[in-house]
Amino acid sequence: xxxxxxxxxxxxxxxxxxxxxxxxxxxxxxxxxxxxxxxxxxxxxxxxxxxxxxxxxxxxxxxxxxxxxxxxxxxxxxxxxxxxxxxxxxxxxxxxxxxxxxxxxxxxxxxxxxxxxxxxxxxxxxxxxxxxxxxxxxxxxxxxxxxxxxxxxxxxxxxxxxxxxxxxxxxxxxxxxxxxxxxxxxxxxxxxxxxxxxxxxxxxxxx
Numbered sequence: 001x002x003x004x005x006x007x008x009x010x011x012x013x014x015x016x017x018x019x020x021x022x023x024x025x026x027x028x029x030x031x032x033x034x035x036x037x038x039x040x041x042x043x044x045x046x047x048x049x050x051x052x053x054x055x056x057x058x059x060x061x062x063x064x065x066x067x068x069x070x071x072x073x074x075x076x077x078x079x080x081x082x083x084x085x086x087x088x089x090x091x092x093x094x095x096x097x098x099x100x101x102x103x104x105x106x107x108x109x110x111x112x113x114x115x116x117x118x119x120x121x122x123x124x125x126x127x128x129x130x131x132x133x134x135x136x137x138x139x140x141x142x143x144x145x146x147x148x149x150x151x152x153x154x155x156x157x158x159x160x161x162x163x164x165x166x167x168x169x170x171x172x173x174x175x176x177x178x179x180x181x182x183x184x185x186x187x188x189x190x191x192x193x194x195x196x197x198x199x200x201x202x203x204x205x206x207x
Contacts, residue, residue, distance in 0.1 A: 005037060005038070010180075011180065034157055035081070038155040039085075043153075068092050070122065071094045071122050073116055073125070075127070077199045077202070078129045094118075094122075097114075098116065099113030100140065111140075116144065119144060125154075126155070129156065130194075131176075132185060138167055157180065162185055182194055
């Protein structure tokens with residue numbers, strides 16, 4: 001259920017994210033590019049929908065993704081650049097948002113905002129840069145499952161074995177696509193070597 005990108009271009013972009021000197025604009029730009037890589041890989045297995053469109057030589061039928069059957073859900077705030085990239089790629093899809101706050105003492109997450117559209121019998125794609133403990137992502141998937149989707153994908157940039165093991169155990173029925181699996185978590189439950197706090201670096205939030 002877990003698929004790690006092996007593309008050297010994707011690895012190159014991930015390693016640029018590790019550089020502390022890059023500014024927030026370029027940081028968000030790289031995240032958007034990596035999100036596209038993940039989407040290309042994850043959604044390539046979906047069955048196309050044949051549509052007849054008007055071309056310069058008349059009406060012709062072509063295969064398209066059924067964008068209206070896709071629902072992208074970002075975990076705020078770090079998932080915002082990822083969902084922006086998806087809205088550029090799939091303008092006919094639906095988009096939702098979940099806000100989850102991690103308790104710095106217990107390292108557990110709490111949902112405090114839900115703006116997710118109807119998901120029944122649709123394909124839901126959760127986007128979130130980091131899979132550290134796996135708690136936030138697992139809770140988000142639990143919540144989305146209550147909305148009866150047809151299938152769930154997760155697109156993530158960096159994770160670690162501990163967090164991915166949590167997702168694999170609790171949600172073996174989903175497909176997770178990730179750009180890079182790093183070594184481990186540190187004592188503060190941050191990924192090593194990781195990229196730091198993605199949300200803070202995306203939006204220049206003081207540490």
